Amino acid sequence: MDQETGASTTTYTLEIKPTFTVKANTTAGKIFQVFTPTLTVSFQKTEKGEITVIEPLHQSKAGALTETKKLTHQEVISQRYASYILVATAFAGLAFSTLFYVRTRPTVEKPLERIIAPYKDLIVETVETSKALPQTTIMVKDLKDLAKIAEILAKPIMHMAKDGEHTFYIIDENVMYQFRVEV
Numbered sequence: 413m414d415q416e417t418g419a420s421t422t423t424y425t426l427e428i429k430p431t432f433t434v435k436a437n438t439t440a441g442k443i444f445q446v447f448t449p450t451l452t453v454s455f456q457k458t459e460k461g462e463i464t465v466i467e468p469l470h471q472s473k474a475g476a477l478t479e480t481k482k483l484t485h486q487e488v489i490s491q492r493y494a495s496y497i498l499v500a501t502a503f504a505g506l507a508f509s510t511l512f513y514v515r516t517r518p519t520v521e522k523p524l525e526r527i528i529a530p531y532k533d534l535i536v537e538t539v540e541t542s543k544a545l546p547q548t549t550i551m552v553k554d555l556k557d558l559a560k561i562a563e564i565l566a567k568p569i570m571h572m573a574k575d576g577e578h579t580f581y582i583i584d585e586n587v588m589y590q591f592r593v594e595v
Contacts, residue, residue: 422457422458423454423457424455424456425452425454427450427451427452428450428451428452430448430449431446431447431448432446433446433447434447440479441479447473448471449469451466451467451469453466453467454466524593527593528555531556531569535571535580536568538570538571538572539572541581545588546585546587546588547586548586548587549587549588550587550588550589552589553591555580558582558589558590561582565584567583567584569582570582570583576594577592578595579591579592
């Protein structure tokens, strides 16, 4: 080789690159693949002689042929649409019943308002009781009895609220008629 190239060297490398074309028809589809492996041949001159090294021809390509099929179960699609219809119907029913309840719900009275309601015209709200309280206090059973006394004496029923306790009372000279309720 020294004579052909005009240069002197102890190592020469020769690369051979063939091209392989693969065409095939399979059940998964057509295959068209081009391979270009490289074969390397090395020549070396040493003190012991000439050595020729041939590297193996090697090329690979990983991959797989896959076939994908889409299966449609009509009964599943029908069940899906039926569930959509049922959910929509349920939400419509919920919306209607909520609207109906909001429009027709009963008003909830507070317990104290229910007790006071029949005697509203006789009751006067107060902030605190008088410092000079009568010497005699008579406790009555309920607000109805206190209202009877108020009508007989022609006096108003005083109402004072303090710490969740409501006190209703009538003062007549030295006697206080009283009814207490906790709410």
